Amino acid sequence: MKLRERIERGEFIVTCEAAPPKGIAVEKALEEAQSVADYVHAFNVTDLQSSVMRMSSWAFCALLRGRGLEPILQLTCRDRNRLALQADLLGAWGLGIENVLALTGDHTTLGDHPEAMPVFDLDSVQLLDVIGKLNSGHDMVGNELDGATDFFPGAVVNPAADPLEPHIHKLHLKVSLGAKFFQTQAVYDPESYNVFAEKTAGIGVPILAGIIPLKSAKMARFMNDNIAGVHVPEEVIGELEAATSKEDRVKRSIDLCARTIQAVRPRCQGVHLMPMGWERHVPAILERAGL
Numbered sequence: 001m002k003l004r005e006r007i008e009r010g011e012f013i014v015t016c017e018a019a020p021p022k023g024i025a026v027e028k029a030l031e032e033a034q035s036v037a038d039y040v041h042a043f044n045v046t047d048l049q050s051s052v053m054r055m056s057s058w059a060f061c062a063l064l065r066g067r068g069l070e071p072i073l074q075l076t077c078r079d080r081n082r083l084a085l086q087a088d089l090l091g092a093w094g095l096g097i098e099n100v101l102a103l104t105g106d107h108t109t110l111g112d113h114p115e116a117m118p119v120f121d122l123d124s125v126q127l128l129d130v131i132g133k134l135n136s137g138h139d140m141v142g143n144e145l146d147g148a149t150d151f152f153p154g155a156v157v158n159p160a161a162d163p164l165e166p167h168i169h170k171l172h173l174k175v176s177l178g179a180k181f182f183q184t185q186a187v188y189d190p191e192s193y194n195v196f197a198e199k200t201a202g203i204g205v206p207i208l209a210g211i212i213p214l215k216s217a218k219m220a221r222f223m224n225d226n227i228a229g230v231h232v233p234e235e236v237i238g239e240l241e242a243a244t245s246k247e248d249r250v251k252r253s254i255d256l257c258a259r260t261i262q263a264v265r266p267r268c269q270g271v272h273l274m275p276m277g278w279e280r281h282v283p284a285i286l287e288r289a290g291l
Helices: 003-008 027-035 057-066 082-094 124-135 165-176 190-199 217-226 234-241 246-267 279-288
Strands: 013-018 042-045 071-076 099-103 152-157 181-186 207-211 270-273
Touching: 003 013, 013 027, 013 279, 027 057, 027 279, 042 057, 057 071, 057 082, 071 082, 082 124, 099 124, 124 152, 124 165, 152 165, 181 270, 190 246, 207 246, 217 234, 234 246, 246 270, 246 279, 270 279
Parallel strands: 013 042, 013 270, 042 071, 071 099, 099 152, 152 181, 181 207, 207 270
Antiparallel strands: none
């Protein structure tokens, strides 16, 4: 069953991030995705995440489809003008890729090619509008296409942003432009997430809470200091600092993820896992969370 069908049926959705390789050796990345395929409904294929050069998202999406897995194409506005964005979307549709996540993208100065020239011709809101036009059989300026796409578009939202109101306004704008689902930035504070959930109740579009396993207290503090809209509570950091061994730290991290999922599950319609190299722990996280 396709992702759109599961969402339309109101199922609780589980998606997982999948990063293309930095090179052409694809087998390891494909095997990592295959290893968790029985636990998730679709794979978010990152598009030069953190502005680090890797294999293109649409190419890795096509490889996942070849393994019988359902991909979600991440498409960022950072690296392409409006012509290239539309061309890549049409190419993705031609390869059988139906799900697309519209993103503005991190700035190039954050990545491994800091001298690269950013584009940002459009932003994620405008990209959703473009996807809607392609679905209607027209390009961005109204020219008729030889056939229409039927993309199932999604978008992102940051539930811990401060102030939150501009992000909620943008969320409603994205819904009005056709976003069919949302995936959030990493959630570590369920109480903060519940405030966001109360303010977005009734939008009619499923929201998938983002889950990133914390590999260490150092990683948690780094995220607090460097990732906008992420807040790891001190008590969570304290749990990781109290670990007596690497095995204990992994166990605590899995438990923290599972507890977060259980806490937000009544207020979301799914979860989006971003394992960041910990794909092997995804089954344990979901099983511990009761999924």
